[in-house]
Amino acid sequence: VNRAEKRGEVHAALWLALSVAGSVAFAAAYVTGATTQVQGVSLALACFGIAGALVTWSRELLPHEQVADEQHPLRASEAERADAVSRLISGEAEIVGRRTWLVRLGWSALGILGVAALFPVRSLGPSPRGQVGASNWKSGLRLVREDGSPVRAELLDVGSVVTAFPEGRVGPDHVTDMANDAIMLVRVQEDALRLPGARHDWAPRGFLAYSKVCTHAGCPVALYREGPQQLMCPCHQSTFDVLDGGSVVFGPAARALPQLPLQIDADGTVRASGTMSGFVGPDAWETGA
């Protein structure tokens, strides 16, 4: 066993150890709910370790000398044959015995990586149906800001927009609700409205409310273009007509933004006067696909 081979074995073992550490870190990151970046980096280390070990094995442990095979090999003498057999046997025993631990370590690292890769299977179910897409908006609920303060009509000029939520559904205990229930409250000129007939009383004094969850893939529809009166999703540029019931005017979204009918009390409190006009978010959320 020469020094170069020993060094190669150590290198391969270090790569495999890196892979094992990456696999364990990935499983721990998944279970503890660490960020996807942490999960991605640890999984990459696990795979990188396996790849490094294979490359090291190939470059440092496999023989690289050229061996010429005679076209017409001559039979060696009995003494040479016996010597070759004994050297082969002793050599095989030496190689197998010396590298068995490395091969076992390699299989162990692969096995641990395989087990770690099974952890995300948990994410395939159950379907989020019923947890997302279902809105908590009901008739009579006040519109509140993120801090729970009520939205008041007199604070919004024409051309203004604010994000709002149903009262009682904000704060750290309602993070998922807030993501589903968020609406964009926009104020426009009342005489510019082109709402479908059945919605003629959904926008008192020019106040309109649309779901903030894009119907394409669920990104927040966070951009308001006052000139053309459009709401735009920054993810893939789906654009919705504010004046026309949130209909799609551009982009990959196939469905209008759900609209929330509103009423305004005499003191300026803005409330829902019904439920959302449709399912919140992408259609896939509704079907559970």
Ligand code: FES
């Ligand atoms: S998620 Fe809004 S356009 Fe794709």
